[in-house]
Amino acid sequence: MSVSQTCEASSSLQICRLMRPDDANIVGNVHGGIVLKMMEEAGCIIGTRHCNTQSGDRCLAALVRVEKTEFLTPIFIGEVAHVTAEITYTSKHSLEVQVKFMAENILTGAKKLANKAALWYVPCSLQNVEKIMEVPAIKYASAEQEEEGRKRYEAQKMERQETKARTEEVMPPPPNPEQHTVGFSQSSLIHLVGPTDCTLHNYVHGGVTMKLMDEVAGIVAARHCNTNIVTASVDAINFHRKIKKGSVVTVTGRLTFISNKSMEIEVLVDASSLVEAEKGKYRAVSAFFTFISLDKDNKPLPVPPLKINGEEEQRRFEEGKARYLQSKAKRLANQARQQ
Amino acid sequence: MSVSQTCEASSSLQICRLMRPDDANIVGNVHGGIVLKMMEEAGCIIGTRHCNTQSGDRCLAALVRVEKTEFLTPIFIGEVAHVTAEITYTSKHSLEVQVKFMAENILTGAKKLANKAALWYVPCSLQNVEKIMEVPAIKYASAEQEEEGRKRYEAQKMERQETKARTEEVMPPPPNPEQHTVGFSQSSLIHLVGPTDCTLHNYVHGGVTMKLMDEVAGIVAARHCNTNIVTASVDAINFHRKIKKGSVVTVTGRLTFISNKSMEIEVLVDASSLVEAEKGKYRAVSAFFTFISLDKDNKPLPVPPLKINGEEEQRRFEEGKARYLQSKAKRLANQARQQ
Amino acid sequence: MSVSQTCEASSSLQICRLMRPDDANIVGNVHGGIVLKMMEEAGCIIGTRHCNTQSGDRCLAALVRVEKTEFLTPIFIGEVAHVTAEITYTSKHSLEVQVKFMAENILTGAKKLANKAALWYVPCSLQNVEKIMEVPAIKYASAEQEEEGRKRYEAQKMERQETKARTEEVMPPPPNPEQHTVGFSQSSLIHLVGPTDCTLHNYVHGGVTMKLMDEVAGIVAARHCNTNIVTASVDAINFHRKIKKGSVVTVTGRLTFISNKSMEIEVLVDASSLVEAEKGKYRAVSAFFTFISLDKDNKPLPVPPLKINGEEEQRRFEEGKARYLQSKAKRLANQARQQ
Known part of the structure; x- marks a missing residue:
């Protein structure tokens, strides 16, 4: 049976659980934040596991960036969430994990893709959290696949540097009693x-x-x-x-x-x-x-x-x-x- | 003292559970808010149970007041909290529950009283939450005991009416960058x-x-x-x-x-x-x-x-x-x- | 990629998540109750999914029995729990799910079997919870496998009937101040x-x-x-x-x-x-x-x-x-x- 095999493979992973009342708003729609949190947990596990397949300090994968992502369909209480994660690119000090969130209605058997996203992680040493470890390289199915990954890597790197400047801006406080302001x-x-x-x-x-x-x-x-x-x-x-x-x-x-x-x-x-x-x-x-x-x-x-x-x-x-x-x-x- | 006996009798109740990491701050002290929440849960259960021992609409006990209460000793992760609640006074439409919070170190066997408080509840109908039901009278050990309860009842009633006026006051907003303001x-x-x-x-x-x-x-x-x-x-x-x-x-x-x-x-x-x-x-x-x-x-x-x-x-x-x-x-x- | 395929197969399922501080005691050992709860969630999902692959009322799998189970090794905070569930027998109105709980240390890559158990479910209609639905039959790899399942089914059925009588026994109350009583x-x-x-x-x-x-x-x-x-x-x-x-x-x-x-x-x-x-x-x-x-x-x-x-x-x-x-x-x- 292939269940535990997929689990052995260090390059993909699946998380699943039932959606509960506390995951949703009053109307029963699961919060987007729950979806993002589960996707990140999958990325963190697979990333940490991958970066520890080498010798050297033990390390944890820390999230540094999530690419733009869309919520394609609403998810409801009682559905089962399946989150699958796969490592799709590795640079010297970071890795990209692509994550899909499927929602399954176990009463009707219907399944739908609710979200997919790309997450970037860097491995931080457990001894010294400021020390970034090296990431073991993954194998690509083709040279083209690797090249596309490299482009995504360069693009996000540039964008991260650009946004750094903006972070010092301070939040202006003024609440306003007039509606729609x-x-x-x-x-x-x-x-x-x-x-x-x-x-x-x-x-x-x-x-x-x-x-x-x-x-x-x-x-x-x-x-x-x-x-x-x-x-x-x-x-x-x-x-x-x-x-x-x-x-x-x-x-x-x-x-x-x-x-x-x-x-x-x-x-x-x-x-x-x-x-x-x-x-x-x-x-x-x-x-x-x-x-x-x-x-x-x-x-x-x-x-x-x-x-x-x-x-x-x-x-x-x-x-x-x-x-x-x-x-x-x-x-x-x-x-x-x-x- | 006969814990489960008191538990059978509808006029007293005991809740207990282990204190967990999320109940406490970084140093390991259990938050006062966790203590208050557990005490209220005990009061709510015993109050609701008591008010449903009569015929008529089913109802829930809603908290309307907690008397001033002191935290006598710090509580730590790994200790077992014992919350005991007892109905100590009933008026026509409200009841007083006295609640004690004991913390037990199950490794040393040491027990300490961490808090005690008096909570006032009114029974609200499940059909119509605005409808206040009548509270079945409890029996008192002595006329003196009943009389003391009546005094506490009158005192809190007066105080509740006094504070009503103050509640419309609005919160002034100004955050201030200077420390200790x-x-x-x-x-x-x-x-x-x-x-x-x-x-x-x-x-x-x-x-x-x-x-x-x-x-x-x-x-x-x-x-x-x-x-x-x-x-x-x-x-x-x-x-x-x-x-x-x-x-x-x-x-x-x-x-x-x-x-x-x-x-x-x-x-x-x-x-x-x-x-x-x-x-x-x-x-x-x-x-x-x-x-x-x-x-x-x-x-x-x-x-x-x-x-x-x-x-x-x-x-x-x-x-x-x-x-x-x-x-x-x-x-x-x-x-x-x-x- | 085999990940989503295993998810399609209605006869097996995998749940996984990180073990957190609240799942464990002060020393860091994950509570047995957390293990049992996750195993039951896996059983409930796979059982409910299987019973809804037929026409008729939609239903939920309700747990009726867990066979004796042993905790083989301690589990710690930071490890990843993998729970795999498989339907191993179906009678007319019940099904057996065998569940394994593996703990993976994602820092060292070590994996250990922490628990396995057999859970019995019956499908209850969502319209009327007292109505037990029929369970679609599964296919067995061999006649011998089916026969073994049937024996387990008969054995647990008999035991469930025996224990029914014992349930009315009342809990005698007396807590005793003397240690080790x-x-x-x-x-x-x-x-x-x-x-x-x-x-x-x-x-x-x-x-x-x-x-x-x-x-x-x-x-x-x-x-x-x-x-x-x-x-x-x-x-x-x-x-x-x-x-x-x-x-x-x-x-x-x-x-x-x-x-x-x-x-x-x-x-x-x-x-x-x-x-x-x-x-x-x-x-x-x-x-x-x-x-x-x-x-x-x-x-x-x-x-x-x-x-x-x-x-x-x-x-x-x-x-x-x-x-x-x-x-x-x-x-x-x-x-x-x-x-």
């Missing part, structure tokens, strides 16, 4: 990092951070349109700095752009140590989440327009619009190519 | 109410709310003094309004008063429905938590003084000081009486 | 069943019940010997009655027998509705757990002898001794056969 729906949550959130070397799992980010973004979206909302997509997320056990994490979400039927929400994650005040707050992660609003038959609803106040909000709106148009053009190009 | 440590968290937070009729358990309150208060305290902090006591908490499943709860904590070795933190809980915008935010609960700062041997440390800005903060500081002095006087009087 | 270590916990504990038709997952049972048994064992204790084995467990959402579950454990290096603990699970007091308590499950005591190098320690009080305790001790000797004889016979 940015200030009205802006929301923050504080989370005290606990043992269950952490890896063996006491840093927060990337998946836990993404779950918190999705939670805040969902609250922002719901506050703006007062309907059932779901995560539609997430832009590339870069994990600039690690978050240590015992930190306080502040996750803030604010609307940046609204199209006819979607909302773009910027989510900023700031961390600070509870007991070492001198070190101060730092920006650990930031990303853009896109949400849509659904009616009772799970069909997209129009979204109320955003009331803009001031130049800063206007600038962010324009930037969001550019991202929206770019991603729309890409989608259309992909569709054309596939036909 | 009120604005510097002020913190808020947002929580989206999930199924696990709720009772059978889809309202948040009082214990869940208290756990969130303790969490925010702990973050405020730690931000102020950057040390290991623990809950020392909680002033009486009144639950003014119920919080429904699907609500967004915003819990805000701010320092009000600081003595040599303790911090008083006011915690305000505001709730709003995610999908029914028209209803708006409402103040559901508010309370004062007192925290102390501990060194590595669990001994109290001096707390940095609070820098006051403006009249409002000064007024709240004076009020806090009055509560502090009053509670100190009470404690001394009790000690004198016991000698 | 039955009353001294006897423990109870009460749990209010929440949504996350339940299946789609609002009955408690068998795995959730087993986790609670293991928790109580662990407390009893630790109280008796004041050392690090782990689950060594669990006797066959019969699930006599289902437990509904909103129930209060009382789980009681008491020592029955002690050999040189092991403790047998009887665990009884009683359930009652929170709001329908008149319906009364009923015995839902009962089982015998065997624990051992470990020193710092994970080697078994001698266990303090049990002080017996009265005829009832003596009778239970003798029965436990008979089970112990029988299971020891079986183990020796198995070892002889394998040589």
Whole structure:
């Protein structure tokens, strides 16, 4: 029987579990954050396993980037999630894991692809978390496959360096009582990092951070349109700095752009140590989440327009619009190519 | 004492479970919020069970008030918590449950009383949550016992009515970058109410709310003094309004008063429905938590003084000081009486 | 790629996840109850999936029995658990699922078999939980394999009927202050069943019940010997009655027998509705757990002898001794056969 064989193969892995009430909102839709968290767990396991197949320090795979990803179909309580992960590229110090999330209705037997994403990890030594280990090379089916991986590697490397500069920006605070403004729906949550959130070397799992980010973004979206909302997509997320056990994490979400039927929400994650005040707050992660609003038959609803106040909000709106148009053009190009 | 006998009798109950890593902070101290949550669960079970021993609508006991309570000793991961609850007074529409929290070190056999509190419940019909059912009377050991219960009942009733007025007050927002000011440590968290937070009729358990309150208060305290902090006591908490499943709860904590070795933190809980915008935010609960700062041997440390800005903060500081002095006087009087 | 293929095959399934701090005791040993709960989830998924491959009412597989199972090796935080389940026999109204629990150290690559067990399920209609559906037959590799399955089926059926009578027995209460008596270590916990504990038709997952049972048994064992204790084995467990959402579950454990290096603990699970007091308590499950005591190098320690009080305790001790000797004889016979 092939079950345990797939498990032996160090280059692929499958996680599965039942979706529970706590994974979903009141209407029964599983939160996007749960999907991201499970995908990251699969990536972390396969990445860590792969990087320890060599001699030298034992190490853990730490998430440094998730490529843009789309939520293709809603998932419900009682369905079984199957997450499969495969290592698809290795550079000297990083590896790419492609992860698929399938949802199976075990009552009808129906299966659907709910999400797929590419995650980048680097192996950090357990002795010294700042020491990045070398990644054993994988074998490629073809030279072409390797070349495509190398291109993806170069592209994400460049983008990670670009976004580094932006991370120092500070979050302006002003809540606004007028409905449909940015200030009205802006929301923050504080989370005290606990043992269950952490890896063996006491840093927060990337998946836990993404779950918190999705939670805040969902609250922002719901506050703006007062309907059932779901995560539609997430832009590339870069994990600039690690978050240590015992930190306080502040996750803030604010609307940046609204199209006819979607909302773009910027989510900023700031961390600070509870007991070492001198070190101060730092920006650990930031990303853009896109949400849509659904009616009772799970069909997209129009979204109320955003009331803009001031130049800063206007600038962010324009930037969001550019991202929206770019991603729309890409989608259309992909569709054309596939036909 | 006959644990399971008392368990048969519908007027007392015992809950126990192991303390786990997620129940505690990094140093291993169990959060005060976990203690309050377990005590409320015991009260809810015994109250609900008692109120359903009569004919009529089935009902659930909803928490309306917790009397001031003190944390007598720290509790650690690996200890077993024993929570015992007993119904000690019944009025026509409410009942008082006295709850004790013992911590047992199962390796040494040592047991210590960690907390005791009095909780007040009212039975709400499962058909119509606004309908308050009648409470079956309990039997008292003596007329004196009944009379004392009646006095406690009258006292809390009066206090609950007094605090009602204060609940509409709005939370001033200003975070302040200067250390040891009120604005510097002020913190808020947002929580989206999930199924696990709720009772059978889809309202948040009082214990869940208290756990969130303790969490925010702990973050405020730690931000102020950057040390290991623990809950020392909680002033009486009144639950003014119920919080429904699907609500967004915003819990805000701010320092009000600081003595040599303790911090008083006011915690305000505001709730709003995610999908029914028209209803708006409402103040559901508010309370004062007192925290102390501990060194590595669990001994109290001096707390940095609070820098006051403006009249409002000064007024709240004076009020806090009055509560502090009053509670100190009470404690001394009790000690004198016991000698 | 073979990953998704194994997932397609309806007769086998794999669940895996990282072991977290909350899954383990202070020393880092994963609780036996977590192992049992994950194994039951795998069995429930594969059983439910299989029973819905036919037309007729949609149904869920409800656990009715777990065969005696042994914990072969300790599991630690940070290891990855792989649970594989396979349907190995089907009768008209029930199915047998054999489940293996492997623990993988992803840092060293080491894998070990931690547990295997056989679970029996019956498919209950989602429309009417009392209606037992028919189970589609599986194909056997050989007639011999089918015949062996049929024998296991008959044996467990007979045993289930025998134990039915015993379930009405009531738990005698007297805790005893003298150390090493039955009353001294006897423990109870009460749990209010929440949504996350339940299946789609609002009955408690068998795995959730087993986790609670293991928790109580662990407390009893630790109280008796004041050392690090782990689950060594669990006797066959019969699930006599289902437990509904909103129930209060009382789980009681008491020592029955002690050999040189092991403790047998009887665990009884009683359930009652929170709001329908008149319906009364009923015995839902009962089982015998065997624990051992470990020193710092994970080697078994001698266990303090049990002080017996009265005829009832003596009778239970003798029965436990008979089970112990029988299971020891079986183990020796198995070892002889394998040589």
